Amino acid sequence: MAYGFVGISLFIILVYFIGSLYIQQNKYKLLAEARKSIETKFHSIVSIKNIHLSIIEQFPNLSIQLDHIDVKGTMYDVHQQKIFTAKKVSVRIKPLPLLIGNIVFSKTKINNGHLIIYTDSLGKNNLEELTKKRKKEKESAFPIPENIELNEFNITIKDDQKLKNIQFYINYLQVQTKETDQITELFIKKNMTVHSLTFNHLKGSFLKNQLLKGKYTLELNNKSQTLSAKNISLIIGSIPFNINGIFDLKKEGKFKLNISTKGIPFDIAQLFLTKNINRVLKFITITKPLAIEANITGPLSGGxxxxxANWETKQTTIGTKQITFTDADVKGSFNNQVKKEQAPSDSNSSILLTRLIGNWHSIPIRTTNIQLNNLTNPKLRGGFSSQFDLAKLNPPLNTENIVIKNGIGKINIDYDGPLNNILVSNTKITARLQIVNGEIYIKPIQKDIINTQAEIDISNNAVEIKNLTARTKDGSILNVTGISTNSLAAIPNTPGKANIILNIKSPFLDLNNFSAALQHNSKKSRKTNKATFSKIDHLLENETIHIYLDANSIKWQKLVATNLKTSINLKTGNWELSNLSMNVGKGTILLSSKIINNKGSKTISANYNIVGVKADELLYGMGNFNLPPISYKNVRGILNIKGHLIGPLNQQGDFNPNQIKAQFNFRLSQGALINYAPLIKIQEHIFKKRRLDSLRFSNIQNDITIQNGNIHIPRMEIATSVLNLFVGGDYGLDGKTNLHIQVPLNNITQRDQSKKMLNVSNKEKGGTSIFLSAISDKTGQIKLKLDPNGSKYKKEQIAQ
Structure with a gap:
């Protein structure tokens, strides 16, 4: 056995020596024959630098090696494009036939080569003359080998007319053939990189710079002239694919391919696609790998x-900047020939979601109808519906001012518009939200709204409250309709400010604690900006809200009123109350006011007109207006007041009497003073036997000024059922009281006061009188004493 191997080895070395000697001696003849054979076969101009016999290149086999081959077609002078170049071409010689003296070639190996097929803009091809002239010819001195191997080899197919550019770099490719009667099997092993797979350079390349690696078999049917692939395993990039297909190699032939993979990350899949398609897909996020199956058909001639393609994934996050779904099971498809009468193209393409089951901000959703059409100018169309726990709306609302506690929500959302450059003119977002038995906490008014039933329509950034009914725990009942524009963030950069109009009707409204909305702004921890539909916090702080309020009955503090009607404007943190009217008993209150917010401090200004209201009811209801000199316990009568006030609001939304400025005219008719302390104190000096604890009077009228905690009372006559007197001066809320009291001496004699009560005049002199002064001491207590300046004060007041 060993001797046989040694013998064969010596024989090969001998053949190599003899062959090398022969090639060396006949080098130029052999080069000429090789060039002629290639030129005849391919109708080209060929250059070969060297030819020699090698035992190393395809060891242990002998091979004939050609160095630096250069092939130019007949169109080279026109295009300056060669057909083929190679640094080294090695043709293996079968060893066994050498034993009987025959030379048979078995394998061709090409290193550092380049194959170029080029078509210019006029459709002229650098292989055109070869195609025209080539006919059946006698077998050349270099017959077609049984297999071929390429190393570091480039293939370029460029068509300037069809805008096609295909470039492969072959790291390693080996093709072996096995023939039967009708079938030629091609055993292929390859490792190559796709630099460009461009069918139209305006759209970009598929598989750009992706590695293709695999080992598989193709079948060539010589009779039907078809090439088929069955269950080929191929690595593209780093992802395993399974490929089946058939290629019709006849003229005008077509191909069909089925390509599938069980798991490819979405970002990796984008690398396989053209820049035009990725221009659309870059706006879409899919976090879990996709299972994809694609069927591809087309002509081999190009186009x-x-x-x-059908694809699916499970438990993924999928969405765009506008809307995102989590924990989603998704099925979809891609079709680049939606309209069959039109050719495949990006503009004729669509991506369809045939199933999407997932969550939108923890809200369960389900849809079978989301489409992305026309990848040249992509347009998204579709929507979803859901029934859900209403509290799950809190995250997408993303507001600190509204907290949803309970209830059932039903929502339908539809979108029709682009993925990018979203404008009111090109986008339509519609939604309907239904609320059943909702409980919602409204932070600015610190109230829970319960038993909420609502039907709300959304169109782009506009919201229409078709109907909303609710109650508060204190018994208020709300019936609300309204509309707002530019109040959502669904369409960004919408021109114009938000404008909200609310119509509120109520059979009963308890306004207590609503004043919390007037509190000074406290420092808030701002929520991070999220991709939600809400701009509620911004609206409440910066935009315009118009409220038209109509209530049959209201309660504010202890005041009960009926038939309240008003309009309220809230704008950039300021409030304006216009034309408020309401009935208190048989009387009417008219009010217009403004609340101005300046760097967190709120100031109120108001014009008011009180007509025919019972004084004790008003004072009781309004907590005596925080003015110590008067109380609902002491005053009776029909009150008319008209005036203006301005002042800051405290943390509770009330004003501090020491800080307000006010001017008003009042008239108290058919009145009485009951246990009024300043009058009772007079009995310490005079009229000790008279009842000053219950005094009736016809009219008291004056113009009062309040400023810096001081109530200024011009001299006025009080003609009562027991006596008449004059009072004027200043009552200090901060303990600086100085009142002048004039008691005419004609009061000493008891008389019928009814006539005098009807003829009251603040300019009346009063005749001979006792003058007293009510002055507060250091402790704030008011003391009565004789007033030496009383007469002077009277004259000054009368003279004014």
């Missing part, structure tokens, strides 16, 4: 193939 856009028809692609239908």
């Amino acid at each position: 856009e193939p028809h692609v239908i």
